[in-house]
Structure formats: C-alpha cells, structure tokens
Amino acid sequence: MINFSIILVPALATIYLSFTDWNGLGSPKFNGLYNFITLLHNPNFYTAIINNIKWTIYFLIVPIILGLVIAVVLLFFRRGKTIFQSIFFIPQIISPVVICAVFSSMILHPRSGILGYINSIGILPFKLINPLTQIGKSLWTCMFIDCWHWWGFLAVVFLAAMRQVDESIIEAAEIDGAGFWRKLLFVIIPSIKGNIMFMMLMTIIWSFLTFDYIWILTGGGPANSSEMLSTLSYRASFYVHDVGMGSAISLVMSLLAGIVIVFYVRMQLQHEEEAA
C-alpha cells in the first residue's frame, strides 16, 4: 500500500510536533503541579485570562456585525462590488508586522503620526496621548488594529455564503410581501447561520491563541495591562527561561481552545455526513 505510507509523510511530521508537548511538560526535572500552583498565584495570569475573554467577546461582536452589515450592503449593491470586495480584503494579506508598524508610527505616534499632527495644529482643546502607552487603553487599541485587518475577510466570507442562498426562496418571500428587513432577518440571515456559527467558533479559538498583534504593538505592556496568555507563555519560555511555566500556560491556553476545537470537529463531521 504505497498510498498509505504517503499519507504518513506529512502526518508523521505533524504527529511528531503535536506529541512533543508531553516532553515539554515532563521537563528534565519533574515538579508535578508546581507550575500550575505558582501560576494560580500570579496576578498577571488573571489579567491575561480576563484580557483573553475581553478579546473573545469583542471579536465575537464587532468584526462579525461589521462583516455582516458590509456583506449585506455588497449583496444589494450593483456596481463596483468586486472593487470594494478587493479593497476590504487587502489588509488580510498584509503582514501583521507591517500593519503594526504603520499604525504605531504613522497614526498613533505623538511625533510622526496623525495623532501628533492633530496635537500640533491644535484643533482639539486637549492633547491626545498615544493610546498604546496607556494602561486602560492599550488592549482596546490592539483589538481595534487587529479588527481593522480582520473584518474585511469576514465580509467577503459572508458575502460568498449569501450568494449561495437559493434565489427562489427569496423570491417566494417577496411574493409573500416581505420587505427588505424581513427578507434579511427571516430569509438571508437564517440561511447562512451555519457560516456565522462556524466563524464564531473559529473566532473563539483564534482569540485564545492571539499573539502577533499584542506582541508587536505592546509586548503585553504597559505594566502587563495588555497581557494575553500567549504573550505570558512566550515571555516565560524565551525571556525568563522558565520553560516549564511557559509550557504550563500554553497548556492552559490550548485546553481552553481545545474545548472549542471539539465542537468544531463535531460540526465538520456532521457537515460531511450531510454532504455524503
């Protein structure tokens, strides 16, 4: 069975990768639950969990609603649909490093950014401060920037799904005298419910794993205020050299995401059965 061994080539590499986390946990010196107990006494751990939850809630609401609204508008829009669609998709393909640099130096920077420019011409009665350096605002700023690059993708996904909705259903609704809002709420949205659910599940998974934007923009600061589980784990492993602790945080994070992954796999399998 040549083919069977061929399947194993990529699989082995991935099995190898995913199994290695056990080695990470049973690090040279076995110290039982020590890492987890220390973790429970670390206030940053709670900040990180709360931040992760805030992040999840924000991303479940803002980009999904924005994506849906724009998708609906594009659906009923006649000319220039593809141009708008491409424009909204572009941020998705640009490197997060580049996006972060543009936002932090050209927009939010107090000297070179638009924020500095607004301060220097003095149209506002007060001075704007770079929100990335403020304790209460840094996390929200990171969310905003991540959302900026993310919602367009959702809009395109939802639009693609809406286009697959059977037109005869919509026509039937029209004959029954349904107006725009009724068609939207009772026909189109329910038809793409599966896609919305799927993107929400993925949002939850990704929210627990989010790393790039926080790490590049704030590094978890100022004063650990925008710390996430991923940045905490990364710093523990590669900066403080406490690999056991880093792995412990990663494991907690993966378990949280794992619960959602189980749902995801079940959903996919159900879907396959329906298709078959």
Next chain:
Amino acid sequence: MTIRQNKTGVVVMWILLTFMALVTLLPLSLMVLNSFKTRMEIVRNPLALPKIFSGINYKNAWIQGQVSQAAINSILLVAGTLLITIISSCMAAYALARKKLRFSNGISVYFLVCNTIPKQLFIIPLFFILQKMGLIDNLIPMMFVYSAIYSPFAIFLLYSYFMGISKDIINSAVIDGATSWQIFWKIVLPLVRPGILTVALIVGLWCWNEFLFAVTFLQTDKVITLAVKFYGFTSRYVTEWGSMMAFAVMVSVPIILFFIFLQNRFIDGMTAGGVKG
C-alpha cells in the same frame, strides 16, 4: 438579486462603503506616501504629499535593513516550504479522496484537529528539541516546520478538488492498463492544477508573513526572513520613519502584486474553509 432601490438607500450604501474603504486604505496610503518623504516632512504633516518623490528612503532601507539578503531568505523559505507541502499534500489528499483505506476516517479527524491546533502548544518543546539537534537558525528545518503546519489546510483544499474528478476518467485509465502512479502523475495532477496554484498562493502568503515561528527559530542575519528583519528594523531605527515605511512597502509589494493579478484565487481559497463550514 433584485430589490426595489430607493434613492436614500443607495446613497447610504455608497457613503457606508466609501467610508469603510477609506478607513481600510488610509493606513496603506500613509505607508506609501510617507515612504517618499524626509523625516522633517513626516513630522510636519504625515498626511501631506511629499514635495519631491525621492527614492532615498528606499536606498537607505535597502542598505541598512540588508533587504536583499532577507528577501533571498524569505524566497528560499517560501519555495522550499511550497515544494514540500505541495508534494506531500497532493499525495495525501489523493489517497484520502480516492482510496478507501482503513482508518481514513480517523485520519480525516486527525487533520481537522491539526487544522485548528494551537501553534503555541508545540512551539516551546519544538524549539528546545531543534536546539539540541543543532537545527535552530537554519532554513531547511524551518521549511519542514512550516509545511507541517500548513499541510492540513493544503490537504483539505486539495481533497475537495480531487473529489471533483469524475470516477469515469480514472476507471477508463485503469481499463487502458495505467498503473496507479501513471494515473496519479499523468491524469489526476494536471486536472487539479488550479487547486495546486491556490494552495501555493495561500501557503506562500502565510509563510511570507509568518511571525511567531520565524522570530523564534531564526536569529542571525544569514537566515532571517523579511518580516522578522523588518521587525528588527522598526525597533532599531525607531525614528527613521521614512525608511521604515519604505521597508514596509518593499515587504508588502510582492504580495499585493500577486493579489492584484490572482485575487479570485486568493479569495476563493481563503474563504473556502469558512464557506464550507
């Protein structure tokens, strides 16, 4: 789709779309605009047009940022990853789609899990294992790591293409006496060429932009990728905004060019997962 459109509705839609397009394009145009300006011009007004379009920032970024070396590294990394990913995923996807193997359902579940498994779950042990083996700071193990990460996606996209091939074609090839290798190379592969192109574009894009693994596993200038080099540049030349933006343009332009010419493939491929679910 038809809808009776009243004038105010159309106007509101236009305003909304234009506004969102402006919000999307503003940071990108700032990047391009300011890459041509001197530092004084940027500080005076980041929104203004440059007085003269000078390429000096590009020259500085190219030299100080050692862009050529980093670009070569990125290209090598992308090419190597694509080669490994495409060869292995084509074979795996074909096997999954065509052959009724025992455990093939179990394998599908396994790939589904891999598709969503957190990178952070294995990055830490992987780093220390590779370090012990002396494979840190080397592009070749990186290619294998990337293809391991991205092949579940590639397999699933290709799987649907393989499923789309009619059984009759294969059956007639079997009757003509073709071996399974001949069928795979001569008949099936040419039919899924569009799928392979889509996979190549998307996996290539992800490799080009990947940050977490690249910043962890690649450390010296000899192997560092463009994205990581750019990250280093922004923290080293903090006030060289012009050169920074010139560098940013150089990182993004290849992707944007690909996107402009092949955008439907990008969009179809990247939304495939979402729409199918």
